[in-house]
Amino acid sequence: MNANYSLLFYLKKPKNYVQGKPKPIYMRITVEGIPKELSTGRDCDPKKWSSRVNRGKGDREDTRLLNRHLESLETRIEEIHTRLIREGVKITAQVIKNRYLGVADKPHYLMEVFADHNAKIEALIGKGFKQNTLKGYKTSFSHMSSYLLKCYKKPDVEVCVVDYAFVNGYEFYLRSDKGCCPTTAAKYMVHFQKITNLCLAFRWIREDPFVFYKNTAQAKEREYLTQEELDMVAQKHFGIQRLAQVRDIFVFSCYTGLAYIDVKKLRHTDLKTGLDGNLWIFTDREKTGSITHIPLMSRAIDLVDCYSVHPECVNKGLMFPVLSNQRMNSYLKEIADVCGITKSLTFHMARHTFATTVTLNNNVPIETVSKMLGHKSIKTTQHYAKVLDLKVGKDMALLNQKYGRGK
Secondary structure, eight states: OOOOOEEEEEEOOOTTOOTTSOEEEEEEEEETTEEEEEEEEEEEOGGGEETTTTEEOSSOHHHHHHHHHHHHHHHHHHHHHHHHHHHTOOOOHHHHHHHHHTOOOOOOBHHHHHHHHHHHHHHTBTTTBOHHHHHHHHHHHHHHHHHHHHHTSSSOOBGGGOOHHHHHHHHHHHHHTSOOOHHHHHHHHHHHHHHHHHHHHTTSSSSOTTTTOOOOOOOOOOOOOOHHHHHHHHHOOOSSHHHHHHHHHHHHHHTTOOOHHHHHTOBGGGEEEOTTSSEEEEEEOTTTOOEEEEEOOHHHHHHHHHTTTOHHHHHHTBSSOOOOHHHHHHHHHHHHHHHTOOSOOOTTHHHHHIIIIIIGGGTOOHHHHHHHHTOSOHHHHHHHOOOOHHHHHHHHHHHHHHHHHTO
16 A cells, blocks of 8 residues: 655646746656646746756745745645555555545446446447357356455455455355356456456556466366267157257257357358359358358258258248257257267257367368367367377378388
8 A cells, every 4th residue: 555656846838838938837646657747836937947856946036935835735745645555545646636636536346347347248239249248247247246245245345455365265256155167267257357457457456466366277078979979869760859850950060060059040041052062051150250161061961951841940041940058958868868878968069079070080170170160269179179099090000001111
């Protein structure tokens, strides 16, 4: 709290200044490199001003009166600084200036900043932000509110109290009280850091509370179906229509890599003939807006043809009659049980199956896989596509043949 300050008196040249006229005297208060200036209410002839000592020059009565006034201002600023230290207020140039002018300091509160941030995201839904993004930030807001009530016994705190201990305590609260896994807790910490970065940008806080914080969460291993499991699901006969329908859409995603929301919005108009004369899907990812071009495999084309006459698809122009994500995942659990698959089958697993089993394990370069998945970075693709031992064995066998021929 005991931040030092510097005070400088100087002549400020006004607009449309006429040479030879007096200039107004301003004082500049600087704390931690951040300056604030204000008028002293006096002026001085530039010829009678000493920039070296920041005072008027000479022994004339008017000069002595001016210098006494500046000294009184200097004393007043020093008194304000001392009082702020005594009160335990975080000292900034703006706070000193406000006290001098008699303006009440307006504190900034963490949850107010958080709420304002979320309101702006909500106003931009469909204009750069998705509904799920807002949903995540609202959950973060709720977790932070609960943390403050439990650990600080109040619904809000000033942003100036947010420090490393606050950050560390919040992560511990997410992991312990909220039962968040490391990756989920890390997501909420990213949300919180965005709020503190806003406070830093507006200079409401001076030090980054995350400067010593490190995210130690390890990426969770992604599950996928092996080729045998995929074939088992694809070839299984289901007497219940809803299970057969969900299975077909899931298998289509396994052979295209499209996420649930992207399959749900697919229309027949997205199906076009590519430069190679084959059928392609030309669409954009709902999550990122990136353009995705995917050549259709014969198995995927068969599924598209199968649902081309489905009443819902005909009426709405959709490619598939996709149910809600919750219902799709619920029915996939039933499908897994019927097929004897012990993995927790979810629709998103189809995307990982495409990346690992269908493409990468069949020697499709990861750059190509990344483009079809609509990723902007291969690093993201690496979370989806796993290099299987089977492929490692194949690659090493080819290498062994090469060395064998060289003997």
